[in-house]
Amino acid sequence: MSDKLRQVALGIVPAETVLKNAKIVNVFNSTIETADIAIEEGIIAGIGNYEGRQEIDLCFSFVAPGLIDGHVHIESSMLTPSEFAKIVLPRGTTTVIADPHEIANVCGLNGIRFMLDSAKTTPLEVKIMIPSCVPATAFETSGYGLTAAEIGALKNEESILGLGEMMDYPGLLAGRTEVIRKVEAMDKGIRDGHAPGLSGHELNAYKVMGIHTDHESTTRAEIEEKIARGFYCHLREGSATRNLAALLPAVNQKNLSRLLFCTDDKHPGDIIREGHIDYNVNQAIQAGIAPIDAIRMATINTAIAYQLPLLGAIAPGYQADLIVFDSLEDIKVRDVYKRGIPVVKSGKILFETVKIRNHQVLNTIHFNPESIDLSLALKSDRIHVIGLENGNVTTSDIHASVKVKNGLYVAEENPDLWKLAVVERHHYSGRIGKALVKGFGLHQGALAMSIAHDSHNVIAIGDNDPDMLLAIKTIKGIGGGIVLVHEHDIYDYLRLEVGGIMTAND
Amino acid sequence: MSDKLRQVALGIVPAETVLKNAKIVNVFNSTIETADIAIEEGIIAGIGNYEGRQEIDLCFSFVAPGLIDGHVHIESSMLTPSEFAKIVLPRGTTTVIADPHEIANVCGLNGIRFMLDSAKTTPLEVKIMIPSCVPATAFETSGYGLTAAEIGALKNEESILGLGEMMDYPGLLAGRTEVIRKVEAMDKGIRDGHAPGLSGHELNAYKVMGIHTDHESTTRAEIEEKIARGFYCHLREGSATRNLAALLPAVNQKNLSRLLFCTDDKHPGDIIREGHIDYNVNQAIQAGIAPIDAIRMATINTAIAYQLPLLGAIAPGYQADLIVFDSLEDIKVRDVYKRGIPVVKSGKILFETVKIRNHQVLNTIHFNPESIDLSLALKSDRIHVIGLENGNVTTSDIHASVKVKNGLYVAEENPDLWKLAVVERHHYSGRIGKALVKGFGLHQGALAMSIAHDSHNVIAIGDNDPDMLLAIKTIKGIGGGIVLVHEHDIYDYLRLEVGGIMTAND
Known part of the structure; x- marks a missing residue:
């Protein structure tokens, strides 16, 4: 003292x-x-x-506590924490509770360490929930498998608040040993949930088994049940998942203290255009929530839920994380202070970041480009096709007839279908998963990227194999990222050299 | 799990x-x-x-979470925890956050240990705040001095939630090293405050120096300022200190989550007649607070403030501490469950307690009765007299003229004054403090007791020395308690054999 x-x-x-x-x-x-x-x-x-x-x-002018994002995957911004800080601090976010689930699926503990190190170069405070589901699925190969023992070893480190979202709720509810061990390993702090649509007895069981929060509600009834069962509930507004409009009617004076804001996954363009947690706050105000109540969901509520006693309020003994703005009806953050130091002035950032060079998160595209065979062997011309729907992350199972020649699928004779390939890129296993997709919406060429939730192998789609192959090989050449091929030539690309999912560039 | x-x-x-x-x-x-x-x-x-x-x-029937007393000195009930449990559990109190300040001033660590051991024999859950002010004053001799090192050594024990009320706010605000060391020693959990009337810059400083709660507010303005500065605030209703009526008007939907109920000091007769925390709840309901809001101040709010994640709610994963009653407008607890086990049925307790026999808290009256000299030497007949006021704990400084003979005060010639003596009873020091008192209200005889806040020496008052001496000697004879002497004979006595301040009898 x-x-x-x-x-x-x-x-x-x-x-x-x-x-x-x-x-x-x-x-x-x-x-x-x-x-x-x-x-x-x-x-x-x-x-x-x-x-x-x-x-x-x-x-x-008004001064409020710095805003807190209660649950975010920084990787979804495709920016390293140091660059992410540059776009969220001007929007008033001074602390994020981050689950480095994506980088951990590629680089494991090295990835988590990189996120912490990168964040430390900025005024943004990054608190970490240790990912609980690495790998997230048994259906593909991830770069790393995080064990219960590793989770337990990390729990007492500074900046570690608890266990990241337990996506494997079926495994937990089924009492699978390895899942339960991970939950038990994090026997301090908070354990985040992820249980879309879970209800009734199953929701009770999920809570009983040690889960404290949930951010997956999409309807008023769903969030109301989760509040009643004692979960701290995030109201999420990200890029793909926009739940505020549906959830805000559930907010009232009686349950307010149990509610938090988060973005979960938000693309950099959306953050720059709309905002970050300030966007959640303003949307709530527009929906009729009292401005200070909206601010509470972005500050003290989150600090209490995640046991951060220095954050979320303007009172003696609290950290001087402050945002300055002129109107309570539409909060446009002008200045930001972090630990008492001005870091944003009239919307302009006042800090510089250091690019952490960590070879353990670079050069993560591990496949042999010469051995890739994209030909798709079919035993029948009646097959299952993945049906895509515009604006939705769910897919449908389409039964279709396709042209097959010599037991191989013929792309040029099936113009409404595109081929999809997932190339394992962590362990040189040579494994390639292939499928056919309908409704992707492009007309010619191929797209490949090393962002492919949750294991982040190289995923490619195209109307012909040579274009797909060029796109996939280029991913390897640039060390990870996104590549567009049109008429057999590289049309554009984005380099994501950190784990193949983020860039350290501005 | x-x-x-x-x-x-x-x-x-x-x-x-x-x-x-x-x-x-x-x-x-x-x-x-x-x-x-x-x-x-x-x-x-x-x-x-x-x-x-x-x-x-x-x-x-209605079922609510078991009630929590957010701040209590069990010793003020003059009952050991095992007996205290028998009168508060039927009123629905299933957990108390106890500061064993009184027994610690007599018996130190042994006293704290006794309280924990005694509580464990009952279904009542007793969480302990380690007393911060033992001794509480430099003006008299206590039985023990609890050091910062001892506080630090206790902090990780089960049942220890934090540091007990920091009564020495002047010492803390003055930056006294030994006070600050005690605060720093309890670098986990909650640090309770005790700062009657503190305001403005001083209140800011008290908060900055690590104090989290306060239960001393007596006016609406006082509690409102403390809420605004980030303290969790108890609304207290004890025996001598009855603050609810003054404080309830401050309660509203916006600050509710920062407010808790406590009794602090409540005599056993008052608990049996009025109730315990259920009384606070019912008083709040009568004052117009919504019943469930009143219950929140007695349950989840306290559990959150004191970081008790299993307590204070009826939801999956919470401890099954439950009270059953029939009307929300006037809560009369009928049945009580603790950890799922019925402990009170139709108001009758279903458990038995074991009397812990701990010699370290018995035989604590350490003075030599033969060497007591109650004569009061005066250098002048113009002296200061302590003026008592009915129904108030504050005293006035009266200047009076008294009869003196041979340099000694003569009791029989000063009929409106009574003599007061404080006999050091912890270390056989032989020290006796003497004074004169006006307005005590008795007519003849003497009263002695080994409850004398905060050091609990033997305090005696009387209109003649022989009666006082008989009372004091009898305290020694019964091993501590309260003795009334009338016309040179023992009129009545209460044995308080545990530390001289509590009884293990029903």
Whole structure:
């Protein structure tokens, strides 16, 4: 405990920084209080009338606690944490509770370590939930398998808050030993859930078995049942999954303290265009939630749920993570302070990041490009085809008749179908999964990428094998990323050199 | 994790006990839900429709979580924890957060250990805050001095939640090393506050220095400021300190989650007559607080504030601490379950307690009765007298003229004043403090007792020295307690053989 902090709080010595004339959003009583905020050593020392060695007159702008994303896969931004910080801090997100599930599926513990190291170069506070489902499925090959023992070994590290979303709820409910061991290994902190549509006895069992949160609700009835059973529930608004409109009607004064905001997966373009957690807050306000209640779901509620006693409020002893804005009706973050230091001023970032060079997360595309055979052997011309639906992540099972020659599928004679190939890229196993897809929406060429949830092998789709092969080989050449091939030539590509799923570039 | 619990939750096997047709108070959404409660291994396995090996039809009675006293000195009941349990469990209190400040001032660590051991013989769950202020004052001699090192050594023990109320707020605010060391020694869990009337910069400093709660508010303005500064605030209703009426107007939907109930100090007669935390709940309901909101302040709010993840709610995974009653408007607890086991049925306790015989908390009256000299030497006949006020714990400083003979005070010539003596009883030091008191209200005789906050020496008051001496000597004879002497004979006495402040008798 610092004696300086005591003296500043008492007003005996001037504070390092005082934000004068702030309209302070108080999340403990949902009021606005006009006062000064005294900051010393990154901590809020006092609210009231204070003098500072540096005084910043806020001229009665609003100040709220820094926003917290209660559940995010940073990898979905395709940016490393240091670059991710540059787009979310200007939107007022000062802390994220991140589940590095994607990089762990590629690089295991090295990937988790990289995320922590990269985050430390920025003012963004990244708290980690250790992924519980690496690999996420037995149907494909992942880069790593994270064991219960490894989870247990990590649990006491700083920045580790608990266990990441338990997607394998069928395994947990079935009492599978290896799943239960992972839950038991994280015998401190919070265990995140992921149980879309789970209800009744199964939901009870999921809770009894040690899961504390859920962010998968898509209907009001679903989130209401999960709240009633004692889950802290995230209201998610990401890129593909946009649940706020359906869930906000469930929010009321009685259940508010159990509700949190998250993005889960949000693409960088959406973050830049719409915002991050500030977008959740503003959507809630537009839906009629009182502004301070909306802010509570983005601050103190999340801090309490995840046992972060220094975060989420503007009060003595809390970390000076602050956002400044001018209107409570439509929050446009202007300035951001992290641990008392200005990191965003008038929307412009004031910090630089260091690109962590970690060879353990580079060069992760491990397949032999010379041995790839994309030909698809078929025993019958009546086959199953994967049916895609626009704007939806679910697929349908289509029964179709296709042209087959010498036992091989003939692409040019089946123009409405595209071939899909998943090339194992972690262990040089040479394994390639193949299928046919309908409704992809492109007209000619091929697309390949090394982002393919959850094991992130190289996935490719195309209307002809040579274009697909070129796309796949180019993925190898650029060290991971996304490649578009059109008329037998590379049309465009995005390099994602970190684990094949993120870039360290701006 | 028990596989049985999983199977019960899923409804695959019948539960150990099912409470059928319960009107369940849900503290997460403040609703009443009619359903069954399935209990296995003391844990709530599920809410819904369940079958049990034992089924108890509640016929649509209400069931709420067991009540929690957020701050109590069990010693103030003059009962050991095992006997205290017998009067509070029938009122629905299933858990108390106890600060064994009084017994620690007499017996130190042995006293704390005794409280834990005694509590373990009962279904009452006693969580301990390690007393921070032993001794509480430098003005008298206590039986023990609890050091920062001893506090640090205890912090990881089961049942220890944090640091007991930091009464020495002047010492903390002044930055005194030994006080700060105690706060720093308890670097986990919660640190309770005790700061009557503290406000403004001083309140900020108290919070910054690591204090999380306060239970001393006596006015609406005081508790509102403490809520705003981030303290969890108890609304106290004890025997001497009755703050509910003044504080309840401060309660609203916006600050509810920061508010808890406590009794602090409540005499056994008051508990039996009025109730315990159920009394706080009912007073709140009568004052217009919604019944479930009142219950939240006695259950989930306290559990969250004190980081007790198994307590305070009726939901899967929570401990089956339950109270059953028939009306939400005036809660009269009928049945009580602790860890799924019925411990009170129709108001009658179903458990027996074991009297812990611990010699380290017996025979604690250590003074030599033969060497007591109660004569009061005065240098002047103009002296200071302690003025007592009826119904108040504060005193006034009265300047009075008294009769003095040969330099000694003469009791019989000063009939409106009584003599007060504090006999050191921990270390045979022979020290006796003496004073004169006005307004005590008795007419003849003497009173002595070994309860004397906070060091619990033997305090005696009387209108003549022989009666006082008889009372003091009798305290020694009975091993501690309260003695009344009238007309030179023992009129009545209460034996408090445990530390001189509690009895293990019913």
